[in-house]
Amino acid sequence: MATTPTREVARRVFAGEFNDAHYTFKESDDERAPVYLLLPTGERANRVFIVGTLMETEDVGDDSEYWQGQVIDPNGDRYYMYAGQYQPDAASMLRELEPPAYISVVGKPRTYETDDGDVNVSVRPESITEVDAATRDRWVVETAERTLERIQHYQAETDEDGDGATVDEYVAMAQEEYDLPVENYRRQVVEALESLEAEEGVAAEAGDA
Amino acid sequence: MTDLRTQATEIHEQFSDQLDISVDDVEERLDTLVNEYKVPLSEARRSVTNTYLDEAGMERDELGGGAGSGNEQVEIADVDAPEEWIDVTAKVTELWDATSDAVAQVGLLGDETGTIKFTKWSKSDLPDLEEGKVYHLRNVVTDEYEGRYSVKLNRTTVIEERDEDIEVGSDDVTVEGALVDIQSGSGLIKRCPEEDCTRVLQNGRCNEHGEVEGEFDLRIKGVLDDGNEVHEILFNKEATEDLTGITLEEAQEMAMDALDTSVVADEMRADLLGKYYRITGPTFRRYVLVDDVEQLSDPTDAEAVLIKARSI
Numbered sequence: 127m128a129t130t131p132t133r134e135v136a137r138r139v140f141a142g143e144f145n146d147a148h149y150t151f152k153e154s155d156d157e158r159a160p161v162y163l164l165l166p167t168g169e170r171a172n173r174v175f176i177v178g179t180l181m182e183t184e185d186v187g188d189d190s191e192y193w194q195g196q197v198i199d200p201n202g203d204r205y206y207m208y209a210g211q212y213q214p215d216a217a218s219m220l221r222e223l224e225p226p227a228y229i230s231v232v233g234k235p236r237t238y239e240t241d242d243g244d245v246n247v248s249v250r251p252e253s254i255t256e257v258d259a260a261t262r263d264r265w266v267v268e269t270a271e272r273t274l275e276r277i278q279h280y281q282a283e284t285d286e287d288g289d290g291a292t293v294d295e296y297v298a299m300a301q302e303e304y305d306l307p308v309e310n311y312r313r314q315v316v317e318a319l320e321s322l323e324a325e326e327g328v329a330a331e332a333g334d335a
Numbered sequence: 336m337t338d339l340r341t342q343a344t345e346i347h348e349q350f351s352d353q354l355d356i357s358v359d360d361v362e363e364r365l366d367t368l369v370n371e372y373k374v375p376l377s378e379a380r381r382s383v384t385n386t387y388l389d390e391a392g393m394e395r396d397e398l399g400g401g402a403g404s405g406n407e408q409v410e411i412a413d414v415d416a417p418e419e420w421i422d423v424t425a426k427v428t429e430l431w432d433a434t435s436d437a438v439a440q441v442g443l444l445g446d447e448t449g450t451i452k453f454t455k456w457s458k459s460d461l462p463d464l465e466e467g468k469v470y471h472l473r474n475v476v477t478d479e480y481e482g483r484y485s486v487k488l489n490r491t492t493v494i495e496e497r498d499e500d501i502e503v504g505s506d507d508v509t510v511e512g513a514l515v516d517i518q519s520g521s522g523l524i525k526r527c528p529e530e531d532c533t534r535v536l537q538n539g540r541c542n543e544h545g546e547v548e549g550e551f552d553l554r555i556k557g558v559l560d561d562g563n564e565v566h567e568i569l570f571n572k573e574a575t576e577d578l579t580g581i582t583l584e585e586a587q588e589m590a591m592d593a594l595d596t597s598v599v600a601d602e603m604r605a606d607l608l609g610k611y612y613r614i615t616g617p618t619f620r621r622y623v624l625v626d627d628v629e630q631l632s633d634p635t636d637a638e639a640v641l642i643k644a645r646s647i
């Protein structure tokens with residue numbers, strides 16, 4: 127009997143970590159098998175959920191419309207997304223939205239090789255919606271929590287207390303492919319949360335005045 | 336006894352007064368369906384039962400649960416299939432206004448594990464149930480609509496009042512997350528009008544009954560995602576109207592103006608996707624059926640997460 131394939135979870139990842147990722151892989155040889163982006167904190171991502179500020183939109187297509195959107199996270203890092211004729215709803219959102227605007231994006235990570243041989247990562251949006259500041263703030267806290275969970279898992283797996291064998295295959299893969307200090311991502315979490323508190327502080331002072 | 340034999344014995348008991356059949360006859364029919372035609376046992380049982388109902392000229396309602404009280408005493412949360420004969424001990428937690436003359440009473444029964452809708456037919460000629468009282472109900476039959484189970488009291492049902500109280504529990508789950516998808520088959524849909532069918536039509540066709548004049552309905556099949564887990568959620572008409580503020584009538588007008596039913600789902604997507612919700616309701620297969628929905632717009636506490644981030 128045909129079983130419904132399990133839907134892929136949309137990972138929460140700040141732009142700093144997302145843009146450090148470049149390694150993609152499949153779990154099987156099947157042509158339709160999902161493609162995963164390996165995150166440097168040792169998790170696979172077939173889908174991401176992002177809420178941030180849309181800073182710029184531009185039609186970068188030659189023959190047909192191909193929209194680029196740039197979304198900034200609290201640390202000032204940017205996600206790049208591209209939507210063309212095969213993502214008509216997302217493309218029309220990018221055409222119509224006027225930056226700056228808070229948007230939420232559900233999408234798939236895509237990698238592409240630049241002319242000088244670097245691999246860049248971007249998002250191919252499945253849907254884009256305009257949202258409010260409260261939704262964005264909730265996403266920042268949630269993304270901080272999910273990132274911390276990955277970091278703690280990574281640290282537990284790579285803890286040096288003897289044989290040093292890493293059990294989790296994605297953590298092992300991340301060590302192999304990136305070997306970047308996860309401390310960087312912990313710092314991004316702290317900064318993102320501090321920026322929320324700073325915003326709150328400003329709002330509170332404005333309220334007192 | 337094998338499963339087949341058990342089921343055959345139960346079916347035989349239900350018809351032993353009306354039909355001259357043996358348990359072997361019944362088992363043979365079941366065996367053919369299950370082992371030769373690979374029909375699931377529950378479906379085979381339904382099919383064989385229907386055959387005997389026809390032969391006996393009986394309605395399903397007239398069917399007892401077998402001689403004596405051979406039924407299982409079932410807890411409400413364990414009701415997970417339609418057309419099963421069961422006994423329950425439950426408290427009447429709510430009585431609603433019956434919307435049809437055919438229905439004498441309709442309301443909610445509850446036990447420690449959860450609640451379930453009940454219907455009592457007028458023609459079954461049973462005494463009235465009172466709100467707040469506990470009853471032992473023998474020989475009620477289960478039913479299902481859109482994933483929600485109910486029990487029907489029929490003329491074979493035995494009602495016994497119990498001098499006890501029950502603390503009614505809940506089998507609801509609560510899930511939170513961002514709404515990351517509204518799937519096809521959402522918005523303004525048409526259902527097959529054939530009795531007990533209610534399948535959603537695809538291009539005006541029912542899988543079972545072919546081309547039919549459909550009846551409009553509203554629903555949302557969505558996906559809630561918290562970054563660790565996904566939950567598929569199902570809003571029925573009431574829950575959809577509640578969340579979107581679009582009534583069925585308004586949705587039909589929107590579709591008529593646009594000459595296209597898909598505008599309704601499109602508008603729902605634009606309004607709802609990418610926002611956070613908390614949803615409460617019972618589960619059915621892989622779905623959470625939405626009874627209660629709340630958009631999460633309060634600020635969240637960044638402080639606790641920040642303390643954790645600084646400490647690791």
Ligand SMILES: [Zn+2]
Pocket residue numbers: 527528529532533534541542543544545
């Ligand atoms: Zn039908």
